[in-house]
Amino acid sequence: MSSVESVDITMANSVAAGTNKATRRIVASGIGGKLMGTKSMTQVTAEELARDSVAQLLAKDKALQQKYKKEKHISEQPWTSSNWYQHINWLNTALVLAVPLVGCIATKWVKPTWQTLALAFVMYVASGASITAGYHRLWSHRSYRGRLPVRLFYALFGASAIEGSIKWWGHSHRLHHRYTDTDRDPYDARKGFWYSHIGWMLLVPNPRFKARADISDLVDDWVVRVQHRHYLAIMLFMAFIFPALVAKYFFNDFWGGFVYAGIFKSFFIQQATFCVNSLAHWIGVQPYDDTRTPRDHVLTAFVTFGEGYHNFHHEFPSDYRNALKWYQYDPTKVIIWITSKIGLAYNLKRFSQNAIDQCVLQQKQKQLDKQRAKLNWGPQLGDLPVWEKAEFFEHAKNQKGLVIISGIVHDCSEFLTEHPGGQALLKTSFGKDATVAFNGGVYAHSNAAHNLLATMRVAVIKGSGAGNNTYDQQIKALAEKTRKLAEKAE
Amino acid sequence: MSSVESVDITMANSVAAGTNKATRRIVASGIGGKLMGTKSMTQVTAEELARDSVAQLLAKDKALQQKYKKEKHISEQPWTSSNWYQHINWLNTALVLAVPLVGCIATKWVKPTWQTLALAFVMYVASGASITAGYHRLWSHRSYRGRLPVRLFYALFGASAIEGSIKWWGHSHRLHHRYTDTDRDPYDARKGFWYSHIGWMLLVPNPRFKARADISDLVDDWVVRVQHRHYLAIMLFMAFIFPALVAKYFFNDFWGGFVYAGIFKSFFIQQATFCVNSLAHWIGVQPYDDTRTPRDHVLTAFVTFGEGYHNFHHEFPSDYRNALKWYQYDPTKVIIWITSKIGLAYNLKRFSQNAIDQCVLQQKQKQLDKQRAKLNWGPQLGDLPVWEKAEFFEHAKNQKGLVIISGIVHDCSEFLTEHPGGQALLKTSFGKDATVAFNGGVYAHSNAAHNLLATMRVAVIKGSGAGNNTYDQQIKALAEKTRKLAEKAE
Ligand code: HEM
Ligand code: HEM
Ligand SMILES: [Fe+2]
Ligand SMILES: [Fe+2]
Ligand SMILES: [Fe+2]
Ligand SMILES: [Fe+2]
Numbered sequence: 001m002s003s004v005e006s007v008d009i010t011m012a013n014s015v016a017a018g019t020n021k022a023t024r025r026i027v028a029s030g031i032g033g034k035l036m037g038t039k040s041m042t043q044v045t046a047e048e049l050a051r052d053s054v055a056q057l058l059a060k061d062k063a064l065q066q067k068y069k070k071e072k073h074i075s076e077q078p079w080t081s082s083n084w085y086q087h088i089n090w091l092n093t094a095l096v097l098a099v100p101l102v103g104c105i106a107t108k109w110v111k112p113t114w115q116t117l118a119l120a121f122v123m124y125v126a127s128g129a130s131i132t133a134g135y136h137r138l139w140s141h142r143s144y145r146g147r148l149p150v151r152l153f154y155a156l157f158g159a160s161a162i163e164g165s166i167k168w169w170g171h172s173h174r175l176h177h178r179y180t181d182t183d184r185d186p187y188d189a190r191k192g193f194w195y196s197h198i199g200w201m202l203l204v205p206n207p208r209f210k211a212r213a214d215i216s217d218l219v220d221d222w223v224v225r226v227q228h229r230h231y232l233a234i235m236l237f238m239a240f241i242f243p244a245l246v247a248k249y250f251f252n253d254f255w256g257g258f259v260y261a262g263i264f265k266s267f268f269i270q271q272a273t274f275c276v277n278s279l280a281h282w283i284g285v286q287p288y289d290d291t292r293t294p295r296d297h298v299l300t301a302f303v304t305f306g307e308g309y310h311n312f313h314h315e316f317p318s319d320y321r322n323a324l325k326w327y328q329y330d331p332t333k334v335i336i337w338i339t340s341k342i343g344l345a346y347n348l349k350r351f352s353q354n355a356i357d358q359c360v361l362q363q364k365q366k367q368l369d370k371q372r373a374k375l376n377w378g379p380q381l382g383d384l385p386v387w388e389k390a391e392f393f394e395h396a397k398n399q400k401g402l403v404i405i406s407g408i409v410h411d412c413s414e415f416l417t418e419h420p421g422g423q424a425l426l427k428t429s430f431g432k433d434a435t436v437a438f439n440g441g442v443y444a445h446s447n448a449a450h451n452l453l454a455t456m457r458v459a460v461i462k463g464s465g466a467g468n469n470t471y472d473q474q475i476k477a478l479a480e481k482t483r484k485l486a487e488k489a490e
Numbered sequence: 491m492s493s494v495e496s497v498d499i500t501m502a503n504s505v506a507a508g509t510n511k512a513t514r515r516i517v518a519s520g521i522g523g524k525l526m527g528t529k530s531m532t533q534v535t536a537e538e539l540a541r542d543s544v545a546q547l548l549a550k551d552k553a554l555q556q557k558y559k560k561e562k563h564i565s566e567q568p569w570t571s572s573n574w575y576q577h578i579n580w581l582n583t584a585l586v587l588a589v590p591l592v593g594c595i596a597t598k599w600v601k602p603t604w605q606t607l608a609l610a611f612v613m614y615v616a617s618g619a620s621i622t623a624g625y626h627r628l629w630s631h632r633s634y635r636g637r638l639p640v641r642l643f644y645a646l647f648g649a650s651a652i653e654g655s656i657k658w659w660g661h662s663h664r665l666h667h668r669y670t671d672t673d674r675d676p677y678d679a680r681k682g683f684w685y686s687h688i689g690w691m692l693l694v695p696n697p698r699f700k701a702r703a704d705i706s707d708l709v710d711d712w713v714v715r716v717q718h719r720h721y722l723a724i725m726l727f728m729a730f731i732f733p734a735l736v737a738k739y740f741f742n743d744f745w746g747g748f749v750y751a752g753i754f755k756s757f758f759i760q761q762a763t764f765c766v767n768s769l770a771h772w773i774g775v776q777p778y779d780d781t782r783t784p785r786d787h788v789l790t791a792f793v794t795f796g797e798g799y800h801n802f803h804h805e806f807p808s809d810y811r812n813a814l815k816w817y818q819y820d821p822t823k824v825i826i827w828i829t830s831k832i833g834l835a836y837n838l839k840r841f842s843q844n845a846i847d848q849c850v851l852q853q854k855q856k857q858l859d860k861q862r863a864k865l866n867w868g869p870q871l872g873d874l875p876v877w878e879k880a881e882f883f884e885h886a887k888n889q890k891g892l893v894i895i896s897g898i899v900h901d902c903s904e905f906l907t908e909h910p911g912g913q914a915l916l917k918t919s920f921g922k923d924a925t926v927a928f929n930g931g932v933y934a935h936s937n938a939a940h941n942l943l944a945t946m947r948v949a950v951i952k953g954s955g956a957g958n959n960t961y962d963q964q965i966k967a968l969a970e971k972t973r974k975l976a977e978k979a980e
Contacts, residue, residue: 004879004894004951007919007927015914016932141910178933214912289937291965315938318910349908351938354866358941361861368858371851376844389494404494418839420631420808422704424505429497437497442506443668447779448805448841451848461494475781 016178018214061210068208075206092201095162096270103263106255116247116256123160123243123265130158131169131273132305132332133339139166139218140173143320143336144348148223150339155227160238161269165228167218174213176277177317180292183209189281189293197278239266275303280310288315288359290366298329306330315359316351324356378454381408381468387459395459396431404433406473407464410456439474440481447471506668508704558698565696582691585652586760593753596745606737606746613650613733613755620648621659621763622795622822623829629656629708630663633810633826634838638713640829645717650728651759655718657708664703666767667807670782673699679771679783687768729756765793770800778805778849780856788819796820805849806841814846868944871898871958877949885949886921894923896963897954900946929964930971937961 068076074086134154137143146154155166163169172186179185186205189196195203218224227234240262247257284297294314301308301322306329309322323330339345387395392409396402401413403426412419412426419426421443429437438445438453445453450471460466467473558566564576624644627633636644645656653659662676669675676695679686685693708714717724730752737747774787784804791798791812796819799812813820829835877885882899886892891903893916902909902916909916911933919927928935928943935943940961950956957963 004882004923005921007922007924007931009926009931012915012918012927012932015918016911214914217912291937315936318908354945355938355942357861358865358867359938361858361865362937362941364854364858368851368854371847375848375851377848392494418808421506422707424704425502428502428505431495432497433494434497436499437502441497441499442502446805447781447852448845448849451852452845455844 016214017212018216019212061212064207064210068206073206073208075204076208087203089202089204096198096201099162099263100267103259103267106259106263110255110259112260113251113253113256115251116253116260119243119247119250119257120261120265123157123261124268126153126157127161127238127265128269128272128305129332129335130154130156131161131163131269132307133335134158135163135166135169136173136307137320137332137336138345139221139224140170141318142217142349143318144340145346146339147344147346150344151221151223155223156234156238159227159231159234160242160266161273162235162239162266163270163273165231166224167215167228170218170224171213171215174215175211177314178213179211180294180314184211187277189277193278193282196281197274200277272304275300276307276310279303280308284308284311286311287363288312288356290363301329306332312356316356318349319351320348321350376455377451378457381457381460381466384408384457384460386462388462392459392461401430402458403429403431404461405435405438405453406470407435407461407466408457408470409459409461410453411458412456415452415456440478444474444478450474506704507702508706509702554697554700558696563696563698565694566698577693579692579694586688586691589652589753590757593749593757596749596753600745600749602750603741603743603746605741606743606750609733609737609740609747610751610755613647613751614758616643616647617651617728617755618759618762618795619822619825620644620646621651621653621759622797623825624648625653625656625659626663626797627810627822627826628835629711629714630660630667631807632707632839633808634830635836636829637834637836640834641711641713645713646724646728649717649721649724650732650756651763652725652729652756653760653763655721656714657705657718660708660714661703661705664705665701667804668703669701670784670804674701677767679767683768683772686771687764690767762794765790766797766800769793770798774798774801776801777853778802778846780853791819796822802846806846808839809841810838811840866945867941868947871947871950871956874898874947874950876952878952882949882951891920892948893919893921894951895925895928895943896960897925897951897956898947898960899949899951900943901948902946905942905946930968934964934968940964 074083077083079087130153134146134151135158138146138151138154158166176185176187181188181190183206187196187200192199240258243261243265244254244258247261248254279297279300280295281293282295284295284300286295288311292314294310296309296311298308300310306322307313309324309328309330312324313319313322320336321330321333323333336345336348340348387409392402392404395409399411399413401411401416403410403412412430416423416426425437425442437443453470564573567573569577620643624636624641625648628636628641628644648656666675666677671678671680673696677686677690682689730748733751733755734744734748737751738744769787769790770785771783772785774785774790776785778801782804784800786799786801788798790800796812797803799814799818799820802809802814803812810826811820811823813823826835826838830838877899882892882894885899889901889903891901891906893900893902902920906913906916915927915932927933940959943960
């Protein structure tokens with residue numbers, strides 16, 4: 001009888017990496033390819049790729065990984081005065097640090113006007129939304145389908161944020177989700193706040209932890225392909241020239257547009273997006289899952305166009321929403337919803353409320369279990385000595401304060417003065433079985449009283465069938481009694 | 491081998507009722523005894539009592555209860571035009587309704603001055619606090635010990651609230667706690683908001699449900715005895731004459747003092763105290779116990795000098811506090827605390843934080859269990875058919891979408907288009923065992939994914955030892971793998 005065939009892990013992994021397809025794998029050519037580390041991570045350019053088959057690509061990855069298994073890659077070597085420059089990814093550093101620096105210097109000559117600042121803000125919103133609603137929720141997570149106009153807009157204004165192409169961004173983001181908090185996570189939060197914020201871009205990544213994710217669905221979209229192939233040109237135009245021209249045309253302030261609606265706008269969007277990788281993995285609560293670092297925080301949401309409910313997002317990545325409640329700040333969700341209302345987006349994906357409530361409940365249960373463990377519930381029945389009745393008499397002779405309730409022996413000597421029901425009643429019960437009296441014969445004690453009683457347990461009476469939850473037993477016995485009374489009355 | 495002697499219920503009940511003692515049982519003589527129903531409920535006056543022994547008292551109760559078991563007591567007869575006046579406890583009605591009415595009429599001639607209103611407020615606070623800190627938390631619940639000055643103050647100013655003597659008030663309040671929400675509860679919330687607010691005082695109570703609580707500790711205090719014996723005189727003086735004299739002496743406004751600092755002051759305190767029995771059993775939350783009607787609400791607290799956290803109070807009656815958190819309104823707790831700081835009170839009782847946290851936790855667990863029951867967790871393992879491997883192949887032939895994960899067969903056909911990890915990977919797993927791939931071989935799925943998976947269960951593979959919580963299994967397997975890798979690396 002043949003056993004059930006298991007999924008072939010290597011094959012499945014190649015499917016998950018998308019290396020099983022000979023589809024058009026385009027990697028930015030020339031300088032574009034080098035951009036944003038595409039080059040260094042995949043070490044291939046479009047030309048080289050055309051020649052290599054996918055299998056060779058995989059073989060190359062393997063070879064690199066083997067090589068750096070023995071040899072120490074620069075990223076694993078300590079920083080020394082001689083090798084410090086090799087650690088740095090100079091291209092990214094230029095784009096993310098040098099350019100804004102230039103912008104700061106330029107402010108000496110180029111003064112902001114309120115019109116240019118207004119334009120900068122508009123550009124900020126348009127490009128920011130293109131990253132969150134486009135790069136992230138449309139392309140990386142396929143949480144909805146976008147029609148051409150919307151895809152074109154996001155592709156153009158997304159490029160103006162100088163965060164790399166949709167293809168590159170989507171690929172590293174899918175890796176981030178699949179390998180969250182591990183070495184293969186491109187912006188691994190475990191490596192520190194600044195690493196996950198910006199360090200990962202400025203440093204040369206360790207090829208040993210290179211990974212691939214299937215982005216064939218992205219590459220099938222010509223908008224993605226074109227944006228990726230001509231990324232450099234589109235980026236330079238949309239990030240700097242376009243805003244400068246608009247500023248020139250409307251309020252004759254080319255350089256104002258270039259510096260404020262160009263350089264600074266991109267700087268702020270980059271920092272906002274970086275916060276999703278840093279802030280959102282550091283501050284806030286974890287209502288849906290606490291096994292990984294992502295967290296929910298309204299502050300992160302404000303800074304990142306609503307990408308602040310990251311604990312929810314990592315647990316339910318293909319949901320187009322980031323914030324569920326109406327009062328939670330998620331303008332991106334609203335933008336997506338509006339585009340769907342005007343027919344530019346459709347098939348907005350949501351996880352079922354059932355699935356979401358399940359996670360919330362499981363997390364609450366975990367918190368409760370933690371708190372429960374911290375409280376004193378008294379000894380468990382299993383840990384108590386078992387006494388015959390005779391033994392009880394023996395002990396009761398020289399130990400005052402022993403009372404049997406629900407088959408369990410309790411030492412209530414220290415409780416005498418504290419008993420809300422007074423000392424007399426408790427004293428009358430010493431050395432006796434007070435089950436009926438305690439459970440309603442005299443007074444139906446509260447749940448708190450049963451909890452208190454449990455802390456005084458010293459032994460179990462043999463064959464008494466004692467149960468741990470004596471309060472439930474009281475409730476059941478009382479219900480039984482009332483039911484019998486009602487029957488007799490009829 | 492003699493069995494363990496059980497507590498004698500009748501004897502214990504007589505101890506709980508205090509009828510086992512021949513201590514000085516004083517019941518207000520004459521008109522005082524009639525007051526506040528003391529008379530009607532116990533049908534004895536001090537003189538009669540002196541003659542009767544406790545046993546006869548009990549026999550009388552029994553006889554009354556037997557008598558009204560057959561005959562219908564007025565309280566069990568419907569209201570008719572001929573018997574309506576028999577339903578009413580005219581004395582209480584006079585004190586609680588008629589007197590305030592007189593006050594309202596008097597306002598035509600007696601105009602309030604701000605001084606008299608200020609005096610009225612001071613009297614309101616002094617008498618109100620005497621009820622909550624004195625009658626209730628000191629005497630009824632013994633939640634602390636009070637020195638003579640404090641006891642005298644509370645006895646005098648408590649009488650001015652016209653709510654009966656300490657002895658009478660304490661006795662009915664102890665019954666309220668012991669028999670909450672049952673027929674023997676003097677102000678049983680189940681009989682409706684207005685009944686528990688004021689109805690119970692204005693109507694003749696049903697002797698069938700007469701009950702007794704041990705108040706021997708109260709009667710041992712001469713302050714209680716004196717206040718009870720001379721209640722009428724003390725009440726009339728402190729409620730009306732004293733404030734009138736003070737008003738006359740300071741601002742020559744005898745009748746103003748009489749009406750506002752007398753009649754109205756008492757009216758408002760009575761209504762405030764009545765709210766503890768009505769409002770506190772109707773509005774608010776139940777963080778400590780939900781098997782009985784008492785509730786916590788800040789509104790009730792404002793109206794009742796801080797007796798608003800009634801859910802806490804009924805669960806922890808001998809705690810001198812009603813509100814635990816600093817921001818919760820409980821001036822009575824503060825008064826008690828202050829009197830203890832100036833040496834006029836001591837032995838302030840508190841339940842342990844452990845006991846309190848236990849109740850909160852158990853209530854939260856109940857809420858969670860209720861929510862859990864409402865969610866769809868998919869079929870339990872026990873309810874699933876058990877398939878041999880051969881059966882799985884059989885089914886998989888004509889039913890696309892069957893995947894085995896962790897020894898459980900799932901039908902994932904409808905999930906194909908929804909799978910965040912894409913269709914390709916899921917398709918490759920159809921008809922196969924995808925345990926390793928699903929649990930980290932390809933991607934370590936989230937807890938949400940495992941919850942989702944559980945809703946697609948259709949069968950269990952024989953002898954697979956499948957467990958209900960597949961996510962825990964994944965976590966354990968991954969931890970095991972990392973541990974082995976670490977060992978190998980050393
Ligand atoms: C053996 C351990 C006992 C413990 C730990 C205990 C605990 C308590 C507690 C916490 C209360 C406050 C009200 C409540 O929470 O329900 C209470 C009240 C009371 N208990 Fe006990 N009790 C014990 C034994 C007994 C026995 C054996 C009797 C009677 C034979 C008794 C009779 C009463 C009565 C009559 C009250 C009501 C007092 C009132 O609410 O005014 N208790 N007890
Ligand atoms: C059989 C039922 C399956 C269910 C219910 C399921 C569910 C999910 C869910 C909810 C996610 C979103 C991320 C997460 O919550 O962890 C996900 C992601 C993923 N799944 Fe599955 N999955 C299934 C089968 C598989 C199989 C058999 C494979 C591989 C052989 C697979 C590979 C992946 C991958 C690679 C991702 C990561 C996508 C990303 O986070 O970007 N899944 N799956
Ligand atoms: Fe993240
Ligand atoms: Fe994401
Ligand atoms: Fe109450
Ligand atoms: Fe009380």
